[in-house]
């Protein structure tokens with residue numbers, strides 16, 4: 001029954017030209033921002049481990065196992081970030097504008113949270129609540145210092161609730177438009193709660209200017225079917241760390257979509273945990289990194305219960321000098337998670353020189369009794385031979401590039417299945433292309 | 439009637455070892471309605487000639503000229519050449535991930551014609567052309583050349599030829615890698631385009647096999663970057679019997 005697949009061969013074929021070899025091999029072709037590799041995680045982190053059994057089998061170095069990573073609501077539990085940690089080695093800390101140093105040398109996180117505008121169907125409720133609301137913390141716990149700082153510092157939270165057996169569709173979407181309040185470092189907290197058997201779509205639309213650390217809790221109760229789309233389309237100067245904690249109930253289905261477009265530094269860290277059997281998670285990501293942008297996507301799927309399924313598809317295009325995308329896909333299949341079925345995939349398309357993509361799938365498997373587990377990662381260049389072929393059919397160079405990028409990203413866009421969003425994302429991709437040097 | 443005229447063409451490429459001359463004074467004129475077979479051994483420069491006409495950036499034209507009805511082809515970009523009426527069916531068609539055949543064909547047709555084709559007739563034309571080339575309908579939704587077999591790629595090259603309606607077609611070893619049935623299907627496609635009128639054809643091949651299905655008016659023997667001999671269809675028969683040894687011996691004798 002066990003099926004382990006690595007799509008290396010296919011990848012080589014798809015990207016027969018310009019394939020960057022070794023992208024799927026951990027530790028190779030990786031361009032760390034903070035290179036001197038020190039001891040990772042360390043015993044301090046282990047001692048605080050939330051998961052209990054911290055022996056990480058599989059491919060990774062034991063210290064880098066997700067099973068052993070520290071989780072805590074308290075900022076003080078997390079040591080200062082040096083940049084050499086497994087979790088931070090790709091992030092340009094200097095550009096975090098202090099989000100990493102909250103509580104150190106007087107660094108505060110007290111700026112105003114983004115303003116929240118709501119459009120929603122009548123049956124869905126959106127409330128602003130205080131820190132002490134009993135629901136907060138039901139779906140998540142910070143897994144890094146930046147998220148813990150936000151957890152300690154937010155003053156009010158926004159809670160979206162889809163009532164029990166609510167039946168929404170892709171037309172009546174709940175949208176929170178979150179408009180940044182400026183560049184003072186700020187914390188925000190959002191919770192999306194789908195009660196039993198609720199079905200619906202919630203969009204978090206981040207805009208404006210912000211230096212923001214945010215926790216998003218996504219609580220999906222038994223039998224619910226929830227789509228959450230988080231769009232980061234900030235102004236060029238924005239810095240945004242968003243930890244999105246997904247709790248998947250028994251037989252629940254979650255589609256989680258990350259769209260990273262605008263901002264100076266975006267670090268989006270979705271993690272999914274299953275609280276019952278039969279849960280299904282689909283994670284999609286789409287990013288377009290321009291000159292000077294650092295877009296980092298780190299996801300974690302924690303298979304700790306039986307017979308759950310996960311599918312991860314992230315695709316990104318990069319263009320311009322210093323455009324940098326990071327994708328880390330941590331999938332952990334714990335010993336007790338028999339019958340797990342997981343597949344994760346990341347593809348990058350590099351359009352110009354000077355752009356850089358790092359892609360690291362980490363699959364840790366502690367049991368052989370699974371349905372399937374696989375990963376694929378490939379970074380391709382839009383190369384001269386492809387361009388020549390399209391031009392030789394009369395297609396102008398700029399049109400040819402657009403055709404390829406649109407086609408490449410469309411695979412993700414068409415899976416979102418929210419018509420209004422699909423159109424907006426296609427337009428956004430057009431704008432990115434037009435803004436580039438193409 | 440149109441004329442594609444190649445005059446005293448010298449072409450080189452830059453390799454790791456330095457500059458390498460490949461074409462050494464090729465002259466060839468093709469008129470509408472004519473089919474010219476170019477035959478020659480591996481490495482003699484046939485694909486270089488084809489790619490240079492299409493404008494591949496790897497090849498440097500050191501001297502000579504290519505004109506289409508008097509217009510300077512060498513001054514045109516790759517896409518301009520295609521829009522001027524030149525079509526290259528490639529020896530090794532490239533895979534383009536993320537772009538479906540349907541999308542690609544419509545974009546190419548729009549580019550060549552300068553306006554989008556009428557949706558209803560276009561869809562019908564594409565379907566009919568695919569059926570004639572025995573291409574399964576599901577290929578329309580597959581990405582350009584991605585995972586196609588060698589033979590499938592070649593059929594799709596001819597599909598594009600039929601749909602884009604160029605003035606001149608350069609077919610670079612479209613026959614290689616095809617079994618007899620596929621060869622027939624592809625040849626019929628070329629013959630249909632020729633019969634529809636207004637096509638001049640440069641048929642690059644290794645083997646005389648395809649010349650049983652597509653009748654050449656002229657045969658040119660290509661050796662070491664130049665045309666060593668030209669004649670009518672009977673020259674192909676002689677090559678079939680004798681091979682290229684005669685030309686290669688001459689070459690080593692004079693070297």
Ligand SMILES: Nc1ncnc2c1ncn2[C@@H]1O[C@H](COP(=O)(O)OP(=O)(O)OP(=O)(O)O)[C@@H](O)[C@H]1O
Nearest residue numbers: 451453460478479480481482483484485486487496
């Ligand atoms: N990119 C390149 N780098 C190095 N040499 C090249 C390159 N392209 C072509 N050549 C050389 O130029 C010469 C002509 O090649 P070309 O592909 O035009 O030959 P051909 O007649 O089409 O051969 P075949 O029958 O094998 O297709 C060969 O010696 C080849 O090795």
Ligand SMILES: [Mg+2]
Nearest residue numbers: 484485486529
């Ligand atoms: Mg060749």
